[in-house]
Amino acid sequence: xxxxxxxxxxxxxxxxxxxxxxxxxxxxxxxxxxxxxxxxxxxxxxxxxxxxxxxxxxxxxxxxxxxxxxxxxxxxxxxxxxxxxxxxxxxxxxxxxxxxxxxxxxxxxxxxxxxxxxxxxxxxxxxxxxxxxxxxxxxxxxxxxxxxxxxxxxxxxxxxxxxxxxxxxxxxxxxxxxxxxxxxxxxxxxxxxxxxxxxxxxxxxxxxxxxxxxxxxxxxxxxxxxxxxxxxxxxxxxxxxxxxxxxxxxxxxxxxxxxxxxxxxxxxxxxxxxxxxxxxxxxxxxxxxxxxxxxxxxxxxxxxxxxxxxxxxxxxxxxxxxxxxxxxxxxxxxxxxxxxxxxxxxxxxxxxxxxxxxxxxxxxxxxxxxxxxxxxxxxxxxxxxxxxxxxxxxxxxxxxxxxxxxxxxxxxxxxxxxxxxxxxxxxxxxxxxxxxxxxxxxxxxxxxxxxxxxxxxxxxxxxxxxxxxxxxxxxxxxxxxxxxxxxxxxxxxxxxxxxxxxxxxxxxxxxxxxxxxxxxxx
Amino acid sequence: xxxxxxxxxxxxxxxxxxxxxxxxxxxxxxxxxxxxxxxxxxxxxxxxxxxxxxxxxxxxxxxxxxxxxxxxxxxxxxxxxxxxxxxxxxxxxxxxxxxxxxxxxxxxxxxxxxxxxxxxxxxxxxxxxxxxxxxxxxxxxxxxxxxxxxxxxxxxxxxxxxxxxxxxxxxxxxxxxxxxxxxxxxxxxxxxxxxxxxxxxxxxxxxxxxxxxxxxxxxxxxxxxxxxxxxxxxxxxxxxxxxxxxxxxxxxxxxxxxxxxxxxxxxxxxxxxxxxxxxxxxxxxxxxxxxxxxxxxxxxxxxxxxxxxxxxxxxxxxxxxxxxxxxxxxxxxxxxxxxxxxxxxxxxxxxxxxxxxxxxxxxxxxxxxxxxxxxxxxxxxxxxxxxxxxxxxxxxxxxxxxxxxxxxxxxxxxxxxxxxxxxxxxxxxxxxx
Numbered sequence: 018x019x020x021x022x023x024x025x026x027x028x029x030x031x032x033x034x035x036x037x038x039x040x041x042x043x044x045x046x047x048x049x050x051x052x053x054x055x056x057x058x059x060x061x062x063x064x065x066x067x068x069x070x071x072x073x074x075x076x077x078x079x080x081x082x083x084x085x086x087x088x089x090x091x092x093x094x095x096x097x098x099x100x101x102x103x104x105x106x107x108x109x110x111x112x113x114x115x116x117x118x119x120x121x122x123x124x125x126x127x128x129x130x131x132x133x134x135x136x137x138x139x140x141x142x143x144x145x146x147x148x149x150x151x152x153x154x155x156x157x158x159x160x161x162x163x164x165x166x167x168x169x170x171x172x173x174x175x176x177x178x179x180x181x182x183x184x185x186x187x188x189x190x191x192x193x194x195x196x197x198x199x200x201x202x203x204x205x206x207x208x209x210x211x212x213x214x215x216x217x218x219x220x221x222x223x224x225x226x227x228x229x230x231x232x233x234x235x236x237x238x239x240x241x242x243x244x245x246x247x248x249x250x251x252x253x254x255x256x257x258x259x260x261x262x263x264x265x266x267x268x269x270x271x272x273x274x275x276x277x278x279x280x281x282x283x284x285x286x287x288x289x290x291x292x293x294x295x296x297x298x299x300x301x302x303x304x305x306x307x308x309x310x311x312x313x314x315x316x317x318x319x320x321x322x323x324x325x326x327x328x329x330x331x332x333x334x335x336x337x338x339x340x341x342x343x344x345x346x347x348x349x350x351x352x353x354x355x356x357x358x359x360x361x362x363x364x365x366x367x368x369x370x371x372x373x374x375x376x377x378x379x380x381x382x383x384x385x386x387x388x389x390x391x392x393x394x395x396x397x398x399x400x401x402x403x404x405x406x407x408x409x410x411x412x413x414x415x416x417x418x419x420x421x422x423x424x425x426x427x428x429x430x431x432x433x434x435x436x437x438x439x440x441x442x443x444x445x446x447x448x449x450x451x452x453x454x455x456x457x458x459x460x461x462x463x464x465x466x467x468x469x470x471x472x473x474x475x476x477x478x479x480x481x482x483x484x485x486x487x488x489x490x491x492x493x494x495x496x497x498x499x500x501x502x503x504x505x506x507x508x509x510x511x512x513x514x515x516x517x518x519x520x521x522x523x524x525x526x527x528x529x530x531x532x533x534x535x536x537x538x539x
Numbered sequence: 540x541x542x543x544x545x546x547x548x549x550x551x552x553x554x555x556x557x558x559x560x561x562x563x564x565x566x567x568x569x570x571x572x573x574x575x576x577x578x579x580x581x582x583x584x585x586x587x588x589x590x591x592x593x594x595x596x597x598x599x600x601x602x603x604x605x606x607x608x609x610x611x612x613x614x615x616x617x618x619x620x621x622x623x624x625x626x627x628x629x630x631x632x633x634x635x636x637x638x639x640x641x642x643x644x645x646x647x648x649x650x651x652x653x654x655x656x657x658x659x660x661x662x663x664x665x666x667x668x669x670x671x672x673x674x675x676x677x678x679x680x681x682x683x684x685x686x687x688x689x690x691x692x693x694x695x696x697x698x699x700x701x702x703x704x705x706x707x708x709x710x711x712x713x714x715x716x717x718x719x720x721x722x723x724x725x726x727x728x729x730x731x732x733x734x735x736x737x738x739x740x741x742x743x744x745x746x747x748x749x750x751x752x753x754x755x756x757x758x759x760x761x762x763x764x765x766x767x768x769x770x771x772x773x774x775x776x777x778x779x780x781x782x783x784x785x786x787x788x789x790x791x792x793x794x795x796x797x798x799x800x801x802x803x804x805x806x807x808x809x810x811x812x813x814x815x816x817x818x819x820x821x822x823x824x825x826x827x828x829x830x831x832x833x834x835x836x837x838x839x840x841x842x843x844x845x846x847x848x849x850x851x852x853x854x855x856x857x858x859x860x861x862x863x864x865x866x867x868x869x870x871x872x873x874x875x876x877x878x879x880x881x882x883x884x885x886x887x888x889x890x891x892x893x894x895x896x897x898x899x900x901x902x903x904x905x906x907x908x909x910x911x912x913x914x915x916x917x918x919x920x921x922x923x924x925x926x927x928x929x930x931x932x933x934x935x936x937x938x939x940x941x942x943x944x945x946x947x948x949x950x951x952x953x954x955x956x957x958x959x960x961x962x963x964x965x966x967x968x969x970x971x972x
Contacts, residue, residue: 037542037544040542041540041542044540045540048540061540062540062541063540063541063543064540064541064542064543065542065543065544065545066542066543066544066545066546067545067546068546070550071545071546071548071550071552073553074552074553077553077556086555086556086559087556087559088556088559088560088562088563088597089560089597089599090553090556090560091553091555091556091557091558091559091560091561092560092597092599094553094556094557095557095560095654098654099654102654118541122545125546140540182559186559186563193599194599194600194601195601195602196601197601197602197603198602341616342617343616343617344615344616344617344618345617346617352614352616418616418617419616419617419618419619420614420615420616420618421614421615421618421621422612422613422614423612423613423614423615423627424610424611424612425610425611425612425613425629426609426610427607427608427609427610430628430629431626431627431628431629432626432627432628432629433624433625433626433627434621434622434623434624434625434626434627435612435623436623437618437621437622437623438618439622439623441623442623446614449612449614450614453614460602461602461603461604463602480602482609484609484610484611485608485609485610486604486605486608486609486610486611487604487605487608487609488602488603488604488605489603489604489605489606490605491600492600492601492602492603493600493602495598495600496600496601496602499600
């Protein structure tokens with residue numbers, strides 16, 4: 018009896034060195050705590066040990082293990098490599114992929130403590146979040162993503178062989194420029210089943226090949242089929258206008274794109290959509306993972322599985338991660354999602370176990386319920402950053418961070434402090450902060466509003482300039498040029514003040530040849 | 540849980556992306572390479588290194604909000620003194636509300652630093668340069684041999700057995716000689732078996748037929764040694780282009796350290812360049828005063844020498860070395876001569892004769908570099924007397940010899956002059972020469 022006790026209390030490792038046995042032991046001990054004590058629910062883990070170059074590789078292809086080829090990835094790789102070699106930038110300790118099995122990459126240079134930390138953080142914290150959060154369930158298909166990426170890579174390679182690298186590159190340039198406006202923000206019929214995408218594409222092509230008949234080419238063209246010009250409303254309805262997913266609109270409606278070009282736009286769009294939930298849950302995702310690793314590491318230490326030395330090393334690294342510099346600090350670079358997320362998760366634990374009178378007033382439904390893991394699991398499953406902050410940012414945290422809200426109106430000479438961390442300000446600050454994490458508030462609201470398919474085919478877009486903040490002009494012109502190249506006809510973008518409907522600015526672009534054949538203007 | 544060790548996976552996964560990026564930014568990288576080549580020492584000329592590209596050309600645009608104008612609000616941590624309703628003067632230069640906001644995508648728009656490997660650097664550095672008269676290729680030694688498939692042979696090692704061809708031959712032979720098929724034999728046996736005991740005559744006939752066929756099968760083998768074929772390989776000697784580069788330099792008292800340095804830089808460039816084009820490049824150093832000798836590199840550049848200047852001695856020495864070791868039939872011969880242009884007046888005629896009669900016909904290319912003192916770097920258009928050698932060589936070039944000469948006064952001129960000498964000739968230019 019006593020001997021077994023001594024064995025379980027022996028630390029998992031001593032010193033910085035590790036080998037695969039160490040990782041297995043750490044994983045197993047962490048798993049016990051995560052599943053039994055915290056009640057997490059995770060995909061099967063796959064832990065991959067990688068070196069520096071592979072980490073840089075993963076960086077440049079947005080963390081994905083396999084990706085199609087494009088010069089911009091080479092650019093990011095070179096940038097990161099140069100920065101890393103010059104010592105200007107460290108590398109992440111891990112990268113985790115939302116797939117089933119859940120793949121975590123860990124760096125070979127990490128110490129044994131760091132490996133334990135990243136397994137707890139990524140393989141359990143992020144993994145649980147990926148599997149349970151409603152946004153990921155709604156938008157991503159963890160089972161199919163690796164297969165789909167493989168398909169995308171092969172498809173784009175085959176297009177390069179058929180149509181030339183230059184043609185594919187031009188198309189991808191244009192698609193990447195529009196990638197930020199290539200997501201459906203609201204679920205449509207159902208989440209796409211990525212595994213069937215490849216099959217669909219194959220069937221579509223086979224069908225085309227089967228029904229191909231060269232005779233059709235020789236049949237004289239039809240008389241103009243549409244006699245009466247449809248009413249504008251009807252036309253818009255047919256084209257599903259207005260449409261905020263610009264790439265989707267291009268894929269479905271751009272008149273001159275070849276089928277393979279549409280398929281590539283679709284690939285870029287689907288990948289953008291896959292990452293859409295991650296951009297909406299930065300605070301929660303990191304908060305969840307950080308809270309998980311913090312809890313697990315402390316439990317490991319309590320059980321005697323971590324030496325005091327390892328624990329100190331952990332605390333030092335953890336403190337760095339959740340450090341929040343103040344606004345007048347030179348290191349300040351926005352709110353740190355790790356800091357905010359971790360603080361909020363810990364705060365929820367505090368409210369559940371040791372509520373104050375204020376907490377009872379603000380959070381009557383959870384204050385003092387004493388089952389904080391249950392509350393946290395529910396939060397991780399059912400919220401995104403915006404709703405999470407709106408719901409759970411407590412006055413105590415607002416005071417803790419000393420948050421204040423500043424308005425900056427370009428028409429006024431001075432900035433004005435709207436609210437601070439006092440009785441009157443809590444709600445205002447909570448709302449303003451939540452809005453900062455709202456996607457529709459963060460990214461420019463650009464929509465395709467009209468096109469006259471029967472006439473000059475000019476595409477019209479509106480940017481509803483929230484608070485009269487216009488688009489960056491240089492970039493907007495470049496992207497619009499790409500859009501015109503895809504569309505094949507002129508494109509016009511109006512920037513509109515949503516309050517008054519006044520047009521603030523207009524940009525126009527005419528297509529260049531390259532992606533599609535351009536007819537000379539009449 | 541699985542643990543996978545990916546460290547041993549093939550590296551260079553990003554190479555294709557890197558090449559695409561380089562192609563994309565080629566004109567900018569090229570410019571940066573040439574600028575950086577000017578600023579670094581020639582010794583490191585063939586090292587890779589960092590170049591700085593303007594962010595502009597490889598920018599990836601997106602629809603994003605501009606950093607100025609409109610109404611913005613900021614949520615900042617760390618309030619110490621402000622209360623609601625306070626006004627804060629707009630921070631100078633910045634648009635942020637008291638703090639420094641990161642750029643929207645977290646990436647700066649600074650110039651882009653880019654590290655090139657040695658090969659990439661050289662490739663761009665020497666791009667568009669071409670060696671004149673590269674044609675001479677020559678077998679050097681027997682170990683450079685390649686094997687090519689060359690049809691089939693009737694003998695060979697078992698490993699090279701051409702199974703398809705063997706079976707094909709066998710099949711056609713069996714058909715031609717009417718070797719009975721196993722099915723035919725089986726059919727006969729079945730027929731005999733099925734016969735009624737009464738039909739003796741028929742049975743005898745059939746059995747005879749069967750015996751005949753079996754005999755035939757025995758005589759005609761399934762695979763005959765005649766059928767067997769082997770894949771045949773022929774060995775071809777691989778042509779190996781090789782070059783020798785002669786560095787000739789005047790080391791008499793009138794050549795300063797500065798001039799020698801210029802000469803050296805030119806040789807280094809030429810060496811890198813030749814190295815790119817030929818697998819095997821040898822270098823011969825010949826220095827001369829009023830007498831010439833072949834020396835090693837160290838002595839060539841560093842040991843001082845005094846004496847007069849007789850250029851023809853160096854050419855004679857070169858001729859001797861060529862006869863001795865580098866037969867013009869086997870070697871591409873390049874020569875680069877650096878001198879301040881002085882020569883003993885009586886030697887000019889001999890030099891010209893040697894060059895035109897013996898040296899130039901054997902050479903692929905002969906470059907003469909006249910190095911001047913830095914202080915003598917006259918502005919263009921300034922007329923000065925041409926040196927003895929310059930005048931002599933001008934006369935030779937006028938007769939259309941494979942020779943070129945340039946004047947260099949400063950380190951920075953070396954590379955342009957070098958490019959100028961070896962720039963790819965367009966069709967028209969080549970014809971004009």
